[in-house]
Amino acid sequence: MIDIIVDAxxxxxxxxxxxxxxxxxxxxxxxxxxxxxxxxxxxxxxxIGCTTCVVSCKPGAIRLERGW
Ligand code: SF4
Ligand code: SF4
Incomplete structure (x- = not known):
């Protein structure tokens, strides 16, 4: 599963x-x-790991990591 990390x-x-x-x-x-x-x-x-959120977040607050 993918970990979605938001830098608050x-x-x-x-x-x-x-x-x-x-x-x-x-x-x-x-x-x-x-x-x-x-x-x-x-x-x-x-x-689904498409990375759309990562590239769309202007402040660069989202990071995806492989995590189980
Ligand atoms: S936009 Fe981000 S959270 Fe949504 S499916 Fe794609 S990678 Fe996952
Ligand atoms: S797209 Fe906007 S609401 Fe979403 S993580 Fe980035 S800054 Fe926050």
């Missing part, structure tokens, strides 16, 4: 990852943490 320090909560991911809200949701919006991974098991 870089994430602006823009929601682009939710929109561009073919599995969208099954994988990502935007939550509020410490008064700011940030992307959270709901269920990484839906990820």
């Amino acid at each position: 320090g870089k994430c602006t909560g823009c929601g682009v990852c939710v929109r561009v991911c073919p599995k969208g809200p099954r994988i990502y949701r935007i939550v509020e943490k410490d008064g700011r919006k940030v992307a959270e991974v709901v269920d990484r098991s839906f990820c």
Whole structure:
């Protein structure tokens, strides 16, 4: 399974990852943490490793890793 790591320090909560991911809200949701919006991974098991989220995230907050 692929690990999806969101760097909360870089994430602006823009929601682009939710929109561009073919599995969208099954994988990502935007939550509020410490008064700011940030992307959270709901269920990484839906990820097909297409890397669309990684290349679409302007601040470069998403990283994929092989993980089981
Ligand atoms: S696209 Fe990047 S900056 Fe925008 S919400 Fe997703 S992880 Fe955060
Ligand atoms: S790699 Fe593709 S399927 Fe996986 S979270 Fe990113 S956009 Fe979604």
